[in-house]
Amino acid sequence: xSEKNLLEMKGIGKTYFGTQVLKDINLGVKPGEIHGxxxxxxxxxxxxxxxxxxxxxxxxxxxxxxxxxxDGQNVEIFSPLEAMELGIGMVHQEFMLLPSYxxxxxxxxxxxxxxxxxxxxxxxxxxxxxxxxxMNAQARxxxxxxxxxxxxxxxxxxxxxxxxxxxxxxxEIDKSNLKLIVFDEPTAVLAESEASSLLEAMKSIAQxxxxxxxxxxxxxxxxxICHNITVLRDGQHVATKGRKATDVYELAxxxxxxxxxKMTRQKKQVKKKESLLQIENLIVHMPGEExxxxxxxxxxxxxxxIGGLAGQGKVGIANGVMGLYxxxxxxxxxxxLLKLNNPRVSMSKKLAYVSEDRRGVGLLMDSSLEMNIVxxxxxxxxxxxxxxxxFSLLNSRSIREHALKMIKELDIRCxxxxxxxxxxxxGNQQKxxxxxxxxxxxxxxxxxxxxxxxxxxxxxxxxxxxxxxNEEMGMTIxxxxxxxxxxxxxxxxxxxxxxxxxxxxxxxxDSDVDFGLLMSGQKSRKGx
Amino acid sequence: MKKFITDxxxxxxxxxxxxxxxxxFLCVMAVVLRLNISELLTSxxxxxxxxxxxxxxxxxxxxxxxxxxxxxxxxxxxxxxGGLTALEMAFRISHVTEFSGGVxxxxxxxxxxxxxxxxxxxxxxxxxxxxxxxxxxxxxxxxSIVSIMKIAWLFxxxxxxxxxxxIGRGVRVQISLANRGVTRVLNNFLSFNIGDIVVPxxxxxxxxxxxxxxxxxxxxxxxxxxxxxxDNPRFSEAAGINVNRSRIIGTTISTVLGAIGILVYAQSYGxxxxxxxxxxxxFVAVAAILIGGASVRKATITHVxxxxxxxxGIQVVAIPVANAFTSDWSSMGEISRKIxxxxxxxxxxxQAGGD
Numbered sequence: 001x002s003e004k005n006l007l008e009m010k011g012i013g014k015t016y017f018g019t020q021v022l023k024d025i026n027l028g029v030k031p032g033e034i035h036g037x038x039x040x041x042x043x044x045x046x047x048x049x050x051x052x053x054x055x056x057x058x059x060x061x062x063x064x065x066x067x068x069x070x071d072g073q074n075v076e077i078f079s080p081l082e083a084m085e086l087g088i089g090m091v092h093q094e095f096m097l098l099p100s101y102x103x104x105x106x107x108x109x110x111x112x113x114x115x116x117x118x119x120x121x122x123x124x125x126x127x128x129x130x131x132x133x134x135m136n137a138q139a140r141x142x143x144x145x146x147x148x149x150x151x152x153x154x155x156x157x158x159x160x161x162x163x164x165x166x167x168x169x170x171x172e173i174d175k176s177n178l179k180l181i182v183f184d185e186p187t188a189v190l191a192e193s194e195a196s197s198l199l200e201a202m203k204s205i206a207q208x209x210x211x212x213x214x215x216x217x218x219x220x221x222x223x224x225i226c227h228n229i230t231v232l233r234d235g236q237h238v239a240t241k242g243r244k245a246t247d248v249y250e251l252a253x254x255x256x257x258x259x260x261x262k263m264t265r266q267k268k269q270v271k272k273k274e275s276l277l278q279i280e281n282l283i284v285h286m287p288g289e290e291x292x293x294x295x296x297x298x299x300x301x302x303x304x305x306i307g308g309l310a311g312q313g314k315v316g317i318a319n320g321v322m323g324l325y326x327x328x329x330x331x332x333x334x335x336x337l338l339k340l341n342n343p344r345v346s347m348s349k350k351l352a353y354v355s356e357d358r359r360g361v362g363l364l365m366d367s368s369l370e371m372n373i374v375x376x377x378x379x380x381x382x383x384x385x386x387x388x389x390x391f392s393l394l395n396s397r398s399i400r401e402h403a404l405k406m407i408k409e410l411d412i413r414c415x416x417x418x419x420x421x422x423x424x425x426x427g428n429q430q431k432x433x434x435x436x437x438x439x440x441x442x443x444x445x446x447x448x449x450x451x452x453x454x455x456x457x458x459x460x461x462x463x464x465x466x467x468x469x470n471e472e473m474g475m476t477i478x479x480x481x482x483x484x485x486x487x488x489x490x491x492x493x494x495x496x497x498x499x500x501x502x503x504x505x506x507x508x509x510d511s512d513v514d515f516g517l518l519m520s521g522q523k524s525r526k527g528x
Numbered sequence: 529m530k531k532f533i534t535d536x537x538x539x540x541x542x543x544x545x546x547x548x549x550x551x552x553f554l555c556v557m558a559v560v561l562r563l564n565i566s567e568l569l570t571s572x573x574x575x576x577x578x579x580x581x582x583x584x585x586x587x588x589x590x591x592x593x594x595x596x597x598x599x600x601x602x603x604x605x606x607x608x609x610g611g612l613t614a615l616e617m618a619f620r621i622s623h624v625t626e627f628s629g630g631v632x633x634x635x636x637x638x639x640x641x642x643x644x645x646x647x648x649x650x651x652x653x654x655x656x657x658x659x660x661x662x663x664x665x666x667x668x669x670x671x672s673i674v675s676i677m678k679i680a681w682l683f684x685x686x687x688x689x690x691x692x693x694x695i696g697r698g699v700r701v702q703i704s705l706a707n708r709g710v711t712r713v714l715n716n717f718l719s720f721n722i723g724d725i726v727v728p729x730x731x732x733x734x735x736x737x738x739x740x741x742x743x744x745x746x747x748x749x750x751x752x753x754x755x756x757x758x759d760n761p762r763f764s765e766a767a768g769i770n771v772n773r774s775r776i777i778g779t780t781i782s783t784v785l786g787a788i789g790i791l792v793y794a795q796s797y798g799x800x801x802x803x804x805x806x807x808x809x810x811f812v813a814v815a816a817i818l819i820g821g822a823s824v825r826k827a828t829i830t831h832v833x834x835x836x837x838x839x840x841g842i843q844v845v846a847i848p849v850a851n852a853f854t855s856d857w858s859s860m861g862e863i864s865r866k867i868x869x870x871x872x873x874x875x876x877x878x879q880a881g882g883d
Binding site for chain 2: 322324343344347353355357360361362363364365366367371375376378379380382385391392393394
């Protein structure tokens with residue numbers, strides 16, 4: 001492969017609203033090359049692909065830096081359509097198929113073969129008939145290239161996901177000008193056998209001279225089929241390695257590795273470990289974050305971190321225990337069995353929850369700060385109200401007092417307790433959520449993605465608040481986060497969730513390699 | 529300064545600015561045309577008072593998240609049944625015959641309550657099964673109940689001569705309340721004059737009382753839960769609030785207020801209107817609260833009061849102003865009312881998505 005690069009991206013950078021999300025990315029792909037791109041969530045993989053496809057989100061936020069060359073020609077891509085015309089295809093993570101159409105129809109949609117008929121001779125192009133036999137033949141040819149035996153005339157609805165995936169791929173390779181095809185996490189939804197036949201198909205596509213960009217977090221797959229591998233981390237280009245020059249361990253370390261900023265925490269005297277919460281075979285049906293049988297033990301007074309990549313089910317655990325999504329399994333609190341699927345029961349057992357979805361689940365956006373803080377206590381503990389027989393009335397004075405206390409303790413920056421929460425900044429909104437959870441006087445606090453969507457300074461404050469609660473009030477905290485660095489900075493132990501199960505539990509100062517391996521679904525070298 | 533004007537403009541809402549402008553225009557015209565202003569004001573006050581409770585019925589529905597209650601006809605029908613039954617009792621039971629109009633009015637409300645509660649709960653149950661398309665379902669439920677009741681009015685065993693058809697069976701289209709002294713009992717209670725303007729004090733006291741009770745309810749534990757359920761159902765589930773129950777409570781209160789509202793309306797109007805009568809009443813109430821500044825997702829008591837005053841004020845003034853131009857335009861007032869009513873509903877529906 002001494003030919004020149006088909007695609008070259010030079011010094012690509014991207015800034016969203018003043019935040020640098022990509023910086024100086026260089027990438028070269030030759031015809032017939034399979035090039036892997038690996039990185040954690042938020043490493044910049046999707047942004048890079050959005051730039052390549054000219055997505056409007058890039059151009060509406062000020063474009064990008066650097067240049068893209070295709071066949072040595074400098075190009076600027078302003079829409080996905082232009083990308084397609086340049087011969088770039090994409091296999092999406094979510095299928096873009098019409099279920100009630102046949103495979104052929106899906107493959108040829110909007111690129112149909114036409115043949116003239118009586119009416120088209122009279123009235124023009126638009127009413128030509130579809131040439132199904134030639135379309136079927138072409139679809140067949142595309143499917144054969146992937147060595148897929150399925151008939152081209154079946155409808156897509158009801159096909160196994162693997163076949164849907166192949167239909168998507170067939171649609172791309174059927175395009176006659178295709179030079180480069182991007183696979184975005186194609187194996188995420190596939191069973192193991194399907195995944196391995198997909199990898200075979202990718203190899204055979206590459207042998208036909210088409211370049212492939214393979215985005216994934218499954219490192220074993222990358223090492224198996226890629227010729228070259230680029231690692232991104234925090235928007236930076238960390239390394240590009242040839243397959244022979246690297247292995248899974250090195251990639252894992254490159255992917256995760258970062259300077260861990262340890263927060264100043266007093267070393268806790270390691271007391272006798274007392275089990276507080278036991279989770280046995282918990283199954284949670286949370287769309288996009290399915291939990292498929294988690295076993296976990298939480299000790300009194302610790303901060304337990306739950307990490308893992310997006311979509312692997314880490315967020316589902318807290319939602320399941322709190323009764324927000326249908327779940328099955330056994331949860332014991334202090335040895336007592338918890339009735340699942342009922343938020344009221346969970347709250348009555350002194351569990352409190354700060355949701356990962358601050359705007360959707362976490363806050364009443366149009367209500368006042370004080371109402372957001374006390375509403376759970378009003379509804380579940382009959383506090384902050386005056387009782388008159390069967391009737392009740394808000395006790396505005398005690399609500400105000402409590403809100404002021406919380407504002408002071410958590411340092412919530414606001415104009416006053418009556419301010420509407422939608423006018424607060426993200427970090428302060430997060431503190432309101434924490435204040436509501438604290439108002440319930442919880443024994444165990446679940447916090448999910450506490451720093452998502454808030455700026456750096458506020459992140460630190462929120463994390464410090466959690467540490468403070470843990471140290472000063474002895475509160476047991478279970479923190480779920482996609483940011484490994486953040487988990488490693490404040491937790492005592494970190495459980496990594498992969499494929500809906502606990503892949504292993506690590507200490508914050510374990511090596512980057514171990515974290516990287518667990519997160520990408522490999523067994524740790526230690527055997528976890 | 530310019531920014532201030534545009535800001536206050538947008539916070540007030542373009543639709544309301546236009547409607548307020550139209551109202552001012554009508555009032556100016558009324559003065560220019562030398563119409564009898566005190567008469568117009570008197571009848572505006574009466575109209576506002578008689579519709580107030582029906583418009584208030586929209587509030588719990590919107591707050592609990594089912595949107596403007598186009599199906600308030602259910603409550604209206606319950607109120608009518610209460611009214612008819614009270615009149616029938618006055619005819620058949622000698623004790624009741626001696627009761628004054630005011631007592632009879634409250635007996636009518638008492639009788640309608642169990643019907644309204646029962647209907648409201650089952651209607652709320654229905655609406656919980658059609659989340660997302662409550663407004664359409666409510667509209668058709670409203671139309672259906674009016675049609676069903678058209679048959680029912682023919683078969684219900686009311687025999688009092690003031691309501692039964694002289695020949696055949698069933699009840700009449702309009703039933704006068706004058707014989708039993710119910711007509712204007714509220715309006716006339718403590719009523720006084722300012723110049724030529726008559727203030728229907730009792731009517732306003734009753735409306736104010738309803739508003740006050742609603743205000744207190746919204747500050748109770750149940751009321752707060754209902755507000756949260758309507759504002760953000762997912763938040764509420766997480767806060768341990770039973771969202772479906774809250775919606776049923778909201779629907780039921782709305783239905784009960786519909787029943788009370790129609791009785792207030794009827795005592796002022798002097799007649800119980802059956803058959804087609806309740807068909808389009810919900811639309812007036814919906815338009816009024818929307819004009820007041822409510823959206824299909826958010827409403828306050830202020831919206832109820834402003835909306836009732838504005839919309840029903842327009843109704844009263846528009847007709848004589850239009851008539852003053854030419855007698856051929858006599859239906860102009862009614863037409864402009866329809867245009868505003870349906871236009872405002874349409875506008876609010878298009879705004880439903882965003883804030």
